[in-house]
Amino acid sequence: xxxxxxxxxxxxxxxxxxxxxxxxxxxxxxxxxxxxxxxxxxxxxxxxxxxxxxxxxxxxxxxxxxxxxxxxxxxxxxxxxxxxxxxxxxxxxxxxxxxxxxxxxxxxxxxxxxxxxxxxxxxxxxxxxxxxxxxxxxxxxxxxxxxxxxxxxxxxxxxxxxxxxxxxxxxxxxxxxxxxxxxxxxxxxxxxxxxxxxxxxxxxxxxxxxxxxxxxxxxxxxxxxxxxxxxxxxxxxxxxxxxxxxxxxxxxxxxxxxxxxxxxxxxxxxxxxxxxxxxxxxxxxxxxxxxxxxxxxxxxxxxxxxxxxxxx
Amino acid sequence: xxxxxxxxxxxxxxxxxxxxxxxxxxxxxxxxxxxxxxxxxxxxxxxxxxxxxxxxxxxxxxxxxxxxxxxxxxxxxxxxxxxxxxxxxxxxxxxxxxxxxxxxxxxxxxxxxxxxxxxxxxxxxxxxxxxxxxxxxxxxxxxxxxxxxxxxxxxxxxxxxxxxxxxxxxxxxxxxxxxxxxxxxxxxxxxxxxxxxxxxxxxxxxxxxxxxxxxxxxxxxxxxxxxxxxxxxxxxxxxxxxxxxxxxxxxxxxxxxxxxxxxxxxxxxxxxxxxxxxxxxxxxxxxxxxxxxxxxxxxxxxxxxxxxxxxx
Numbered sequence: 066x067x068x069x070x071x072x073x074x075x076x077x078x079x080x081x082x083x084x085x086x087x088x089x090x091x092x093x094x095x096x097x098x099x100x101x102x103x104x105x106x107x108x109x110x111x112x113x114x115x116x117x118x119x120x121x122x123x124x125x126x127x128x129x130x131x132x133x134x135x136x137x138x139x140x141x142x143x144x145x146x147x148x149x150x151x152x153x154x155x156x157x158x159x160x161x162x163x164x165x166x167x168x169x170x171x172x173x174x175x176x177x178x179x180x181x182x183x184x185x186x187x188x189x190x191x192x193x194x195x196x197x198x199x200x201x202x203x204x205x206x207x208x209x210x211x212x213x214x215x216x217x218x219x220x221x222x223x224x225x226x227x228x229x230x231x232x233x234x235x236x237x238x239x240x241x242x243x244x245x246x247x248x249x250x251x252x253x254x255x256x257x258x259x260x261x262x263x264x265x266x267x268x269x270x271x272x273x274x275x276x277x278x279x280x281x282x283x284x285x286x287x288x289x290x291x292x293x294x295x296x297x298x299x300x301x302x303x304x305x306x307x308x309x310x311x312x313x314x315x316x317x318x319x320x321x322x323x324x325x326x327x328x329x330x331x332x333x334x335x336x337x338x339x340x341x342x343x344x345x346x347x348x349x350x351x352x353x354x355x356x357x358x359x360x361x362x363x364x365x366x367x368x369x370x371x372x373x374x375x376x377x
Numbered sequence: 378x379x380x381x382x383x384x385x386x387x388x389x390x391x392x393x394x395x396x397x398x399x400x401x402x403x404x405x406x407x408x409x410x411x412x413x414x415x416x417x418x419x420x421x422x423x424x425x426x427x428x429x430x431x432x433x434x435x436x437x438x439x440x441x442x443x444x445x446x447x448x449x450x451x452x453x454x455x456x457x458x459x460x461x462x463x464x465x466x467x468x469x470x471x472x473x474x475x476x477x478x479x480x481x482x483x484x485x486x487x488x489x490x491x492x493x494x495x496x497x498x499x500x501x502x503x504x505x506x507x508x509x510x511x512x513x514x515x516x517x518x519x520x521x522x523x524x525x526x527x528x529x530x531x532x533x534x535x536x537x538x539x540x541x542x543x544x545x546x547x548x549x550x551x552x553x554x555x556x557x558x559x560x561x562x563x564x565x566x567x568x569x570x571x572x573x574x575x576x577x578x579x580x581x582x583x584x585x586x587x588x589x590x591x592x593x594x595x596x597x598x599x600x601x602x603x604x605x606x607x608x609x610x611x612x613x614x615x616x617x618x619x620x621x622x623x624x625x626x627x628x629x630x631x632x633x634x635x636x637x638x639x640x641x642x643x644x645x646x647x648x649x650x651x652x653x654x655x656x657x658x659x660x661x662x663x664x665x666x667x668x669x670x671x672x673x674x675x676x677x678x679x680x681x682x683x684x685x686x687x688x689x
Binding site for chain 1: 421422424425426429472473476479481482499500501502504505507508509511512513515516518519520524525526528529530532533535536537539540541545546548549550552553566
């Protein structure tokens with residue numbers, strides 16, 4: 066296949082099957098790695114081991130691992146180096162869901178179409194599951210077969226994205242927001258931290274496992290900012306317009322909890338238009354890199370479509 | 378002072394003042410680093426920032442940081458490399474206390490003589506405080522000024538010690554043990570994971586920042602195993618024989634919660650004798666290294682005394 070044919074403007078009809086195949090292959094590869102990492106050993110603590118497997122395996126769209134693989138493909142990174150990165154970002158994501166679902170936080174009983182961890186097990190086990198998954202994320206990263214300097218940089222990136230300056234900080238702002246009004250700018254800050262930071266880190270870390278120019282790194286950062294925000298905007302939309310069965314998690318929660326969302330601040334139509342604008346922005350970031358880079362960016366381009374057009 | 382005079386058998390009367398000075402200097406230095414790391418910024422999320430400071434600052438004996446500094450001194454490590462390590466192990470320790478005190482775990486209201494984090498703030502903030510402190514531990518380690526290969530090794534050590542194979546795993550076994558009997562061997566496994574792993578990592582990580590021979594590393598490992606177990610044994614003793622005012626945390630909790638402890642399994646006298654035996658074992662590990670190494674091991678030797686003879 067010639068470069069020109071791949072670098073042609075991508076339409077959904079022409080590439081959808083091959084994106085599906087690419088996703089399925091990487092999702093399956095990720096599952097094998099996760100199964101191996103969270104092996105069902107016959108050794109105490111059995112219940113915690115089982116809860117960690119329950120929280121991670123056989124569920125989720127694996128958006129963050131897919132972004133790692135797509136950015137890694139862009140940066141010509143070896144697949145072997147990408148697997149521990151994919152595990153690490155998904156472990157952090159999974160731990161945040163387990164803690165977020167606890168009664169003292171969102172108090173939710175349904176996740177990925179199954180009872181949440183504290184319902185299937187118990188609250189104390191759910192808390193330890195989250196804690197242990199966070200440690201496991203850093204353990205797999207520290208065991209990755211990359212140059213030590215890259216390993217340290219990966220760990221710094223993940224720690225920053227998941228701590229007070231990122232995910233945890235965004236969740237704290239979210240907690241404080243219940244029942245009060247927020248401007249669109251405040252909402253954006255919150256979401257860039259709560260959801261965007263880890264999505265951004267997924268792209269950055271995948272690229273760090275390979276080689277990118279400074280201009281490419283910059284473009285990837287802007288791409289990741291756009292899709293990170295789009296992801297949360299679409300989450301707000303889906304929460305407002307879908308059923309729990311469609312989502313595999315409780316729908317309509319935001320308005321019942323009087324949480325400010327993009328839908329409550331901007332309305333459904335303007336929110337949808339904003340998501341589309343961010344999708345275009347993400348595409349433009351990649352397009353600006355020229356034909357050769359755009360070829361390598363095919364999966365990143367397609368994942369921007371997927372994130373904005375997903376139905377759950 | 379000649380080597381010989383330092384390598385003389387250490388008696389408490391002769392060195393206690395200088396140990397106190399050494400401890401005070403390092404505790405003060407640690408406090409400065411922790412204050413700088415958890416700075417009171419005027420930036421959201423303010424409440425989470427405040428809770429993290431509350432959980433870490435102005436409290437605690439800083440046993441783990443002291444072990445880092447003592448092992449670093451043994452390995453001739455630069456002080457600047459030891460500070461982030463001391464912060465990281467203390468952040469992990471502090472996060473584990475915050476989560477452990479939550480209603481779904483030990484449900485405790487008193488810690489270091491103050492209301493626990495979930496009492497002073499709220500449960501959701503306490504959970505996020507623990508989560509963010511864990512991320513912060515890995516962030517400071519990844520920012521340490523050490524060779525990248527050492528940085529990765531430090532992170533791997535901490536992640537292993539704090540995850541399912543260490544602290545979290547031990548806590549899960551502890552949870553499952555409430556109300557049932559345990560053999561002394563089962564208790565030992567639990568405590569080696571729950572408390573011992575992080576104490577052991579503190580010694581190992583302090584040494585990794587400098588240079589030790591293989592024989593020295595091995596001896597430090599055995600030393601750390603002995604004091605790690607002794608620490609928990611003394612915790613059990615103190616819980617059984619002290620008042621809450623003496624401990625700064627709720628006393629007598631183990632027997633009220635029907636938790637198996639060394640005191641419940643072995644009785645007070647045999648437990649005390651065992652702690653003394655472990656103290657001797659720890660000293661012997663260091664003594665076996667010869668006079669020059671023993672000079673460097675002075676603070677490790679003294680900290681073994683402190684851990685076994687402490688009153689809170």
